[in-house]
Amino acid sequence: MGVEDLIAGYRSETFSPVDVVTDALALIDEADGTLHAMEQVYADRALASAEESAGRWRAGAPLSEVDGIPVTLKENQQVEGIPTPWGSAATVPVPATENAPLVDKLIAAGMPLLGRTVMPELGMLSSGVSSLHPIARNAWNPAWSPGGSTSGGGAAAAAGYAPINFGSDIGGSVRLPASWNGAVGFKPTFGRIPVDPPYFGRHIGPLGRSVADLARAMTVCTGPDYRDPYSLPAVEVPWTQASFEPRGARIGLVLDVGDGADVDPEVAAAVSGAAKVFEAAGAIVEIIPPYLERGEIDLIDLFWRIGHWNDYQRLPEDRRGLMLPFIAEWCRGGAGIGGEDAVRSADEQLHMARTTLAATKGYNVILSPVSPGAAFPAEWPMPSNDVNDPMSHIGFCVVYNMSGQPAVSINCGFTSTGSPIGLQVAAQRYDDLTALGAAAFYEANRPAEAVRPWPRVWETMPA
Known part of the structure; x- marks a missing residue:
């Protein structure tokens, strides 16, 4: 219930x-x-x-x-x-x-x-x-x-x-x-x-x-x-x-943020189909071109690594070996970074915020994938399974963390393997009700193939 x-x-x-x-x-x-x-x-x-x-x-x-x-x-x-x-x-x-x-x-x-x-x-x-x-x-x-x-x-x-x-x-x-x-x-x-x-x-x-x-x-x-x-x-x-009137609303559609992993064609098709639901209801949908430069996500990742390397060094020596090896190696990527690069990685947060706000300015709602790909093996720490490329999947999301804009993930379909696909519905800062309202509009009007009964996989697992 x-x-x-x-x-x-x-x-x-x-x-x-x-x-x-x-x-x-x-x-x-x-x-x-x-x-x-x-x-x-x-x-x-x-x-x-x-x-x-x-x-x-x-x-x-x-x-x-x-x-x-x-x-x-x-x-x-x-x-x-x-x-x-x-x-x-x-x-x-x-x-x-x-x-x-x-x-x-x-x-x-x-x-x-x-x-x-x-x-x-x-x-x-x-x-x-x-x-x-x-x-x-x-x-x-x-x-x-x-x-x-x-x-x-x-x-x-x-x-x-x-x-x-x-x-x-x-x-x-x-x-x-x-x-x-x-x-x-x-x-x-x-x-x-x-x-x-x-x-x-x-x-x-x-x-x-x-x-x-x-x-x-x-x-x-x-x-x-x-x-x-x-x-x-x-x-x-x-x-x-929270409510949303699509007729006449300006909606931006981001299918390529400019940095990070390429979007899987099934994900792109599902998100584009969701945009058509808004368009059919009278919204004006426009493609927002890529607005990040290559390497910006890596700079955010470097900033996080530096902070966690500092935390790693503060751990008692007898506890450092208890850390997951993938994350210990990731932390070490923040070791020995000079002041110039450290400040540049910190400054990237504000730069990404300003770039995102400028790119989405004038739109009531911004639609995009949540992730460029589908669900991945449970044993992998990251979708890339690569400590040298850990954050390439966060491009559509991290921009709104930096800009502070509200954003909702709501299911908009499934891949051929049955993995859910998330549609991201974002709005301008402080306009949380528009983000929720637009997500609720899509929830009520999404196609039947975007909805399946909730899973109960544990009932089929061997005891």
Whole structure:
């Protein structure tokens, strides 16, 4: 059930938050031996929260519109008293002294926390590969990666663990797993949801099965927090009223961003077909030509490597060997970089932001692929499986991390092998409602071949 159905059931007392959380925990118990999406399950805590929520609904006094709606969190969201390992056996397991801002907001809204979902090593892989956990797998086919770095959240959304699954995104880490899992993922405008630790380009965003569910999630998680200097002021945003009128709207279509891997023809065809849905409804669709230069993504990658090389060196020597070898090698790519190149890689973030804003200026909506290719083997840390070419798949996503623009991933078809294909629906900064509204328009009008029943692969796996 979606969030609206659950809320209606709570109001009518057809069922209670306890029933819903009990079922969710049973599904996790049944499916996660195949998917390995969960880092930790907070069964007792979630049931206690559901009991309290049920009492509030009986009294007609819910804390929020999503009181009692179960939710999962990405492993990098701090929960007081529990270590935050970031998907790596190399991190020192120090219990968090406080909750992350998002966790506090969800608790205040009365949402039972089912647990935290896994992420790959340090969040710097687009897969579910980690030195700390079993490999996370795709709910459509366990031989495929769920993507990353919100790998567990993507698998959880497709499997139906919770209607709302929060992740984080610095280069596509919400949208990529949404794409490869056939789910919906939303990266709101930079700063909408406060994040700790903050970083220029890091966004928090929800994944789920429908645009409406993600819009509901946004009603309780925005606003400023002193721990995030980039967090935006509190404003009234009618999240659940997002809509889009395609007639006369200017829509840009990006099929080649100018850098990174070439787009698979099946992906390009599905995204072009999605653009025709908008055009048939009266939108004016124009091709946006490539606007990045070759090598810009590599500069962003170099900036990330330098930062993580510094972190690697701060690790105790006896823990460095615990790190996933692929990521240890990736970190070493940031060693010995001179000041001139280091500053150039840092400056690229602002340059990419300005270039993206200029290229998309004047368009109500910008459509593109989320990823240039389909889902890849679960054992590969990256779609390229090459530490020297790790980020060539993030070009369509990372531009909006740098520019801060809101963007949604929504399924627009399947490859011949059955891999979901994500359509990215972006809008101008602060115009989150247009991004959500346009995604909802497409969701309601996409062709039948872009929708399939949600998978339950674990039911066919040998015991």
